[in-house]
């Protein structure tokens with residue numbers, strides 16, 4: 001499927017919160033599909049729908065027949081706890097041709113298939129909060145029903161909010177622990193650098209500028225250089241110099257080990273939450289239908 005064909009498609013979005021808006025903004029800014037062909041609904045916040053409509057020239061509605069008419073791509077962007085109610089509502093409009101894309105953290109493809117009650121193509125995306133500025137690192141997992149055309153479409157769609165990589169679904173918890181929660185780890189590090197800047201007598205605004213530029217420069221180096229991160233660090237660490245003195249303190253406090261434990265724990269938490277959530281969603285579905 002080429003970009004011209006994609007441009008004419010219709011996408012139905014269920015959920016109009018921050019992740020939905022990041023995707024809308026990405027699609028609109030990159031002319032991914034015709035603005036008016038992005039159809040959005042939410043639970044009840046009509047003001048939010050009006051805002052999105054006037055900001056991005058997209059279409060919003062509460063009439064589900066209208067939302068799903070001629071739309072074979074559906075993006076589910078509600079909170080995971082609301083997935084059961086949202087899917088129960090849209091289930092009658094899903095067909096075997098529908099491509100269901102979920103950005104819900106922790107809800108497995110199998111659970112989505114069961115809640116949808118159809119044999120349809122399902123993609124699970126794990127973006128991060130930098131999607132709002134088009135700089136997400138997004139991992140995508142999919143089921144066997146996904147066609148090559150659909151895979152290409154999904155890859156292009158998520159490229160509008162940043163980097164995309166396909167992974168096995170079994171790796172999504174690790175992705176969540178690493179890059180899903182990743183922005184918060186860097187914010188935490190920056191917080192520490194800001195606190196230290198205050199203690200060593202630097203103006204807060206100046207310190208923030210210096211820290212952010214240092215972070216950007218480091219990210220660019222890592223992106224553009226073929227050298228591993230450890231080598232880049234060694235190259236800027238002269239024996240007996242300032243960096244070495246600072247790193248010695250980090251090593252004394254076992255900061256690397258702490259980061260490794262942090263990411264492992266976030267991964268485990270993603271597994272635990274995902275299992276609990278999937279069980280709850282299936283259980284409430286069974287209660288509702290008497291299955």
Ligand SMILES: NC(=O)c1ccc[n+]([C@@H]2O[C@H](COP(=O)([O-])OP(=O)(O)OC[C@H]3O[C@@H](n4cnc5c(N)ncnc54)[C@H](OP(=O)(O)O)[C@@H]3O)[C@@H](O)[C@H]2O)c1
Nearest residue numbers: 015016017018019042043044045078080082086104105129
């Ligand atoms: N934000 C992130 O950085 C991020 C990163 C990775 C993954 N995610 C995933 O993205 C999903 C959405 O997160 P978010 O931050 O965008 O949430 P959010 O801002 O709270 O938005 C949730 C949206 O879902 C709508 N909704 C709830 N129940 C609904 C229903 N039954 N039918 C239709 N719409 C319904 C809400 O409508 P009302 O406002 O009318 O209630 C709201 O528009 C989550 O599952 C999260 O795991 C988010």
